[in-house]
Amino acid sequence: xxxxxxxxxxxxxxxxxxxALIKDKYSLLHLSxxxxxxxxxASGTPLGVAAKTxxxxxGLVSDDIVIGMIExxxxxxxxxxxxxxxxxxxxxxxxxxxxxxxxxQSINVVIELQVSDDAIISRIEKRAQEEGRSDDNMExxxxxxxxxxxxxxxVIPYYKENAPYFNVDGMQSIADVxxxxxxxxxxxxxx
Ligand code: AMP
Numbered sequence: 390x391x392x393x394x395x396x397x398x399x400x401x402x403x404x405x406x407x408x409a410l411i412k413d414k415y416s417l418l419h420l421s422x423x424x425x426x427x428x429x430x431a432s433g434t435p436l437g438v439a440a441k442t443x444x445x446x447x448g449l450v451s452d453d454i455v456i457g458m459i460e461x462x463x464x465x466x467x468x469x470x471x472x473x474x475x476x477x478x479x480x481x482x483x484x485x486x487x488x489x490x491x492x493x494q495s496i497n498v499v500i501e502l503q504v505s506d507d508a509i510i511s512r513i514e515k516r517a518q519e520e521g522r523s524d525d526n527m528e529x530x531x532x533x534x535x536x537x538x539x540x541x542x543x544v545i546p547y548y549k550e551n552a553p554y555f556n557v558d559g560m561q562s563i564a565d566v567x568x569x570x571x572x573x574x575x576x577x578x579x580x
Contacts, residue, residue, distance in 0.1 A: 391494050392417060392469040392578065395476070395548065398502035399537045400530065401512040402559045403566055404473045407502070410567050412471055415574060420462055421473040422455045427522075444524050447532030449477055449540070456484045463488055472496075477540045479547050486551070498577050499548040500570060502559035506534065553577065 392415055396404040408419045426444060429437030440450050459475055476482040489495050504512075510530065517525035524533065548554050557569045 390497065390578065391467075392498065392574065393472070393489060393494055393496050394469070394574070395472045395496055395499045395552070396474075396502065397499060397541070397544070397548070398559060399504060399509055399541075400533050401509040401516065402502035402504045403563065404502060406563060407566055407570055408471045408473045410563075411570060411574070414571070415578075416468060418462070418466055418468060418470040419473065420459060420470050420475065422450075422458060422475040422477075423473075425458045425462075426450060426455075441523075445529060447524060447529045447536055449536060452478055452480045452484070456481055459485065460488055463492075467492060469494075476544060479543050482544060482547050482551075496548075496552045498574065499552045499554045500573060501545065501554070501556050502566070503556055504559040508560055509534065 394417065396408060398404055405421055405424070408421070411417070412419045426437070426440045430441045430444070431437070436454065440454070443450050455475055455477075459472075463470060472485065476485055486495060510527075513525050513530050516522065524530075545554075555573050557566060557573070559566055561569065
């Protein structure tokens with residue numbers, strides 16, 4: 390079975406960290422729409438220039454743009470993937486299902502990393518010092534968290550209906566989160 394995993398969770402939940410740690414073990418392509426958008430910003434493309442304003446305000450880039458970026462990456466990819474930071478709307482989730490369906494695939498695991506707001510704030514403060522992302526400041530973070538609450542209220546119920554859905558305690562150590570995620574993936578692979 391080809392594995393396609395969605396990592397769901399608020400900013401700072403550890404989606405990117407965990408994706409990097411598990412992708413090789415399961416031969417999965419790591420697709421982060423946030424990373425793709427930051428590359429566009431860094432290259433100064435028209436898309437990047439338009440996206441930067443939205444990202445710095447903690448808003449959502451349009452569905453068409455992010456769906457198009459994902460489509461480019463998966464149209465010729467026959468293996469599995471980890472979707473990190475995508476989908477953030479039901480329209481994105483439906484488009485993803487259609488794109489995967491074209492290869493006879495689907496999302497077969499959704500893992501929500503659950504982390505308290507206090508932990509998110511201290512993790513993002515640390516990441517701001519380490520990585521210097523322009524949206525990792527308290528003002529934008531508050532908006533990103535509010536945005537997360539809004540879109541997760543739609544996307545979580547969608548996935549609870551349409552895919553095997555698991556919660557993982559994202560407050561554990563990085564190694565323990567990886568162990569929890571690996572256990573779920575191994576069980577799914579065997580299923
Ligand atoms: P992230 O690295 O996932 O936290 O994403 C950083 C920012 O990029 C977000 O705050 C959004 O402005 C934008 N972004 C990333 N992924 C998406 C998406 N799937 N839909 C809309 N906007 C996105």
